[in-house]
């Protein structure tokens with residue numbers, strides 16, 4: 222439905238699913254129990270849905286036997302692995318609230334999150350790369366001035382260690398008593414209960430714990446999978462982090478709802494491992510943030526891999542450049558690939574292109590609003606719904622809206638008004654209801670009173686054949702208030718100069734949008750979930766160019 226105002230409502234058919242994650246797992250076992258549920262290549266693990274559900278039930282019963290009660294918070298701190306997902310389903314099965322901890326966190330962030338939610342148990346990997354998780358937890362417990370609520374420490378793999386239970390021992394010898402306790406706990410659960418807290422990666426400020434229910438995430442996973450044409454027998458390669466909605470909802474739970482196999486190529490993103498996993502496991506679908514697809518396409522051995530099994534998948538999490546989408550379709554065989562847009566607080570997806578959309582729309586828009594959701598675009602200056610076609614802040618409302626930020630009524634009230642989640646993203650809707658993200662509210666550049674949307678310029682720069690990636694931001698300027706700055710990564714072996722880029726811009730875009738500052742880089746400051754940290758880039762420019770915050774230089 223569309224009107225002359227920027228307001229759209231998604232279809233209401235099929236109806237929402239009113240199950241808990243545990244019930245959905247039972248349904249999956251009944252429907253496709255003998256099919257593969259999970260393949261973790263780097264761990265050499267392969268489980269059918271029936272085997273996976275057994276492991277989940279045993280671990281869930283084990284958690285209850287430790288003395289945990291429904292509603293207790295259980296933190297999970299590990300890179301991608303089978304145990305992460307067993308913990309995800311087991312906590313939901315037992316009504317415990319899983320708290321996802323970013324594997325890149327160090328002790329001060331860990332302490333903040335554990336205290337904020339009062340976590341009673343912690344499940345963590347022993348170590349990964351430069352992070353020794355177990356030692357960090359021990360140091361925190363030893364050195365913390367006030368005691369934490371943590372009572373149970375569970376470690377994935379490695380040798381036995383004092384004070385820690387081994388993951389595979391929890392629930393390993395659970396008996397009928399343990400299982401019947403689990404069944405009676407499960408019978409009391411409601412699908413509107415909180416089961417997950419995700420600390421939003423945020424590009425600024427202290428992390429906030431978006432709290433989600435079974436109903437939030439299961440329905441989102443169902444509609445996401447449906448939109449990308451995921452069906453029984455599909456094999457979805459999941460290189461995105463599980464601790465983020467992209468992995469655990471759009472990956473894991475979408476597979477649960479549609480009978481697809483979750484395939485993990487590696488503990489953390491590695492483009493070569495993704496390409497190998499697709500070839501070896503004959504994956505039919507692949508997810509990724511834009512930078513992951515770029516890294517896969519630019520892998521030196523890209524053409525050696527047989528990716529012909531691929532058909533679909535989603536690019537999401539950050540602006541998806543048209544050129545990259547086109548290459549994913551043309552070179553990676555992902556003819557049905559789509560774009561999804563969302564945020565943790567909305568479980569996550571609210572817009573998605575579907576397999577039925579035209580190619581042009583699939584590569585250049587975020588698609589249409591998801592079923593059962595409402596969206597409006599609000600003029601930030603007036604707070605009124607903007608006319609169709611005018612940019613403004615995107616608001617979403619519906620089943621997918623989080624329950625709130627954990628223990629943060631003020632921040633919840635700031636973000637949610639009358640059930641509307643204020644996303645902070647700037648978007649435009651067209652007459653047919655297709656959306657486009659034009660930037661972040663706080664990233665919009667106002668140069669001499671003219672609004673400049675970084676996204677438009679980024680897409681433009683991307684079209685240059687020698688540019689691999691480009692990000693555009695505003696920096697303070699004495700005369701105009703803000704000036705346009707672009708950070709550009711050139712393709713391998715390109716010797717493109719600043720003058721050549723400016724010349725390229727000159728004939729093609731309005732003068733006021735041509736970057737005043739241009740910087741060549743090899744890497745961008747990024748969050749693990751593929752979001753470029755423009756505040757860090759802005760600060761670098763301010764420091765390097767000696768720009769004062771008041772705009773003088």
Ligand code: AMP
Nearest residue numbers: 422537538539540561562563564565658
């Ligand atoms: P997170 O809560 O970490 O999932 O981050 C959500 C944010 O990612 C959104 O508010 C957007 O700024 C950004 N984002 C997600 N998907 C897209 C997309 N398809 N296009 C542009 N930005 C996106």
